[in-house]
Amino acid sequence: MDQTLKSYLLAQLKVLDKYRIRQLIILVGEVDFAYQYVELIEQQGSRCLVYSQYSEIVSDIQPYEVKKYLGTEASHIALLPREFEPTTFALLTGVLRGGGVMLLHISPENIQTSRFARYFVNQCRQHDFHLVIEQASFDQVINDQTINNQRRQVTALAQDIERSQLYLRNKLPLIGVNDSAELSQRHCLTLDQSQAVNTILENTWQHDHSVTVITADRGRGKSSALAISCVNLLAKDLGNKSAGQNTGSNFDLNTDISIGISAPKKSSLSVFYQQLDRSIAQLAHDSSQQEQLRARVKFYPLDELVLASPELNILMVDEASGIPVPQLQSLAANYSHVVFATTIHGYEGAGRGFTFKFLNHLSERAQRRQISLKQYHLHQPIRWASDCPLEQFSFDSLLLNAEIKPISNADIADQVTCFEFLDKNQLAEHNEILREIFALLVSAHYQTSTSDLMLILDHPAIDVYRLTIAGQLVGVALMIQERELPSDIRAEVIAGARRVRDHFTAQSLIQHLGFDSASALSFYRVMRIAIHPNLQSLGLGHHLLGELEKQAVKLRFDALSTSFGVNDKLLNFWRQNQFSLLRLGLKKDQASGEYSGLLVKPLSSEAQRLKQQAREQFTRSFETLHAISWQALPTAVVNQIEQEFVEVNVLKVCDYDLKALSDFACGRRQLLNCIHGIKVVLLDYLASHQDLSFAALISFVVEQQPLKKVCQQYGFSGKKAFESYCRQVCNELIKQGYR
Structure with a gap:
């Protein structure tokens, strides 16, 4: 390791620790080269948490265990993947505490094969604080490398270090240790978190019908605030009962208060339960009383809350933006006191439907005096200083903070629409275009995540299209090419012995419905489609699908296809564009809370025949499956399905x-x-x-x-x-x- 660089890194560790900020260092080269920096850090007496996919390096974290580290913290982290994956990086940045270094190894082969890896490294090079260190700069001169070329590389790195130090000097007045003001006696870690707890408690206790919304970026203690609020609600309930009072409470004094907690996945509540246990232990020292208190905070799956509506005094929902808006509206309507908490710029993929649609819905209810609505946004990080450069870089490079630009109908009146295919190399080089595209996708799809950014740039079968008016982005579509199944593996797929990547539509028709002829058909599947939220219901979605159909015909596909969680509004939109529902999932999708539907629009005579056969069998089987699997299908959806029934003998053997x-x-x-x-x-x-x-x-x-x-x-x-x-x-x- 270069001695000048080594001295810089050791000095930098002290500065990072003093100001509770974090730095990213990307190490391009062989994994042994990257591991030198892990050893350098540990030689200083610091522990470095290692994530490695290389057998020669012991990994502290297994790939399937990464999410378990949410809510924990590490002094330094080394991320040593064979192929760089953004979700793991984004998650582990939330584990790295102030004063730490994130060492990220990216191999030269990964950079050569991955457009996303090149994009990410270039983003780091352009940042004023983070570093990219290449092994080639320090290796001995070999082959056609010249001494002058090596000197230029070392000089460039020295300039990067100097720029990084200048960035720090300019930022230091703004980056400081959190204020040490006295906090609430509710065991909160920041004044910000204490205020969030106060907002929850006051809105819940003082009104008959309340909805409280807590939003935050990662690392602000949002989930812990929910747990602390639970225990404070239980504590006040116990205090009122012991005093024989019901002061300020709308709950029955003779009944134990019951609190429900939910989230898209129970595993995402690990931080909540850790804090709940700590707070209960501080409230009650007797183990039996602790167990009684824990029993009064119960987890409920989302579908149970929506369908069964168990009786609860208070419902708390974490990571609410990962839940479809119709389900959120149902929860807010079914319970007298609801607290919704969510990460705004999360790695998981939380669409802005929560921000654009659900909060507007709550505001309208509050204006009609149906609920008391209180909102609080947590600003102050707990494990690192405000304005931490690593957090800002993560937001910027992974587009977690991408926001759609405001636009109105008046802005596009009488203007010509422009439909175009986007070259992925240009997307990777023009960050603003990529940011606009990603922001619009996130606004429409609650499952859009950081991994989708890599998918857009790297997946060879995915095509990106945009619709603009007067230079402003109004629509975007991600399409995936699903060509005919290779003839040499069709028999295995039909027999159910093999599944093939990027052939979702054909395999669904074969393995679920038994239409083997789908193996010889090609489908251009709509993975994502989004229209600017201010411009919906103006026919732009219909126009965009029309252009996509022209592309599909030009590319000689047999059919367009799509799959989504079926609800009345979405099904109506796709039916109006001549797509036919050929299959419904037999269970509700965990992410959407709805039955997943597969819809197809034929473009060839062969696909038309398959569609007709599939519609006949869908008609024949609907009554049977409705009784067994689709009891919860909304009436409005059933009515639409029945409108497409065809004349067929349901009970004659065919x-x-x-x-x-x-x-x-x-x-x-x-x-x-x-x-x-x-x-x-x-x-x-x-x-x-x-x-x-x-x-x-x-x-x-x-x-x-x-x-x-x-x-x-x-x-x-x-x-x-x-x-x-x-x-x-x-x-x-x-x-x-x-x-």
Whole structure:
């Protein structure tokens, strides 16, 4: 290691620690070169948390355990991946505490093959504080490298270091240690966090119907504020009961207060539960009382809250922007006191539907005096200083803070629309265009995340299109090319023995619906489509889809396709653009809270035939699956589906039913995907036969008894045992001539 660089790094560690800020150092070269810097840090007596995908380097963090480190902290972090992945980087920046260095290794091969890696390194080079150190600058001169070239590289790095130091000198007056003012006695770590807790408590206790919204960037103690609020609510409830009072409370003094906690994933509540345990231990020293208090804060999955509406005094929802707006509105309407907390610039992918749509909805309810609405935004970081350069770089480079530009209908009146395909190299080089595109996608899609940025730049099958008016971005679409399945692997895919990347539509039609002919068709799938929120319902979405259809025809695709969580509004939009619903998922999607639908618009005669066959079978099976799997399907969606029903004999055995029977019997497809075909064959057989061994299948398929009840009644140990029995029955029906 160069001695000048070593001296700089050692001095820099002291400065970082003094001002509680953090620095990124990208190390381009072999992993052994990068690991020297880990050893340098640890030689100073500091611990460096290592994430490594190289077998020769011991990793403290396993890839599947990264999220477990949320809420923890590390002095320094070394990220040593084989291929740079932004979500892991963004998550671990939230673990690195003030005074720490993030060492990021990127191999030369990764830079050569990944447009995103090149983009990220270039963003770092342009920053005034962070460093890019290349192994080639310090290796011995080899091959055609000249001494002068090596000197130029070392000089460039020295200039980077000088610029970094100048940045610090200019920023130091603005970057300081957090004020040591006296905090609330609620065990909060910052005044900001204490104020958030106060906002929750006051709005909850003082009003009959309250909604409190807490927003924050990562590392501000949002989840901990929820837990601290829970314990303070429990403490006041206990105090009122012991005093025989109900001062300022709208809750029944004779009933223990009950608090529900929810989130898109229970695993994202790890920080909440850690703080809850700490705060309860501070409130109650007796272990039995601690357990009683914990029992009064219960986790509820989102679908249970929406469908069953369990009785609660207070509901708290963390990472709320990862939840679809219709579900958020339902929760706000069903409970008297709700607290929504969310990360605004999170790595997870939190669309701005929360900001644009849900908060407007709450404001309208507050204006009608239906609720007391209070909002609080946490500004002050807990583990690092405000204006930390690493946080700002993370926001800027990963576009976590990308915001759409305001635009009105008047701005585009009588202007010509421009539809264009975007070259990915230009996207990577022109940050402003990429930022605009990403901001619009985030505004429309709650699942858009940092990994999508890498997907946009690197995935060879993804195409990016934009729609502009008078130079202003009004629409964007991400399309993925799903060409015909290679002929040499079609049989394996049809047999269910293999899944192939980037062939979602065909594989869904084959493996769920049994339409093997889809293997020979090509689909241009709409992955994401977004129109500026201020310009929706003006026909721009219809126009954008029309342009995409022209592109699909030009590129010789058989059909357009798309998949999304089905609701009344979205289904109506796609049907108006001649897309047909061919499949509904059998369970609600965890992310959207809705049944996922697969829709197709044929562009060739072969795709038209497949669509017609699929619509016939969808019509035939709908009543059966509606009773078994789709009970929670909204009435408005059912009405739209029924409008597309075709004339067909629902209970007459056809070739499709026989294929469903065979596919399930040999294990190619799942029971519920074949259930209607099995039902039709079973009814046809029972019309002329009696067989008591078929009784359990009759109870489930014909009488539509719940699976749990059938298993209990007929002695099956569970779903797996029941399906094994069903396969035996289906094989017996095949022997009886149903083939």
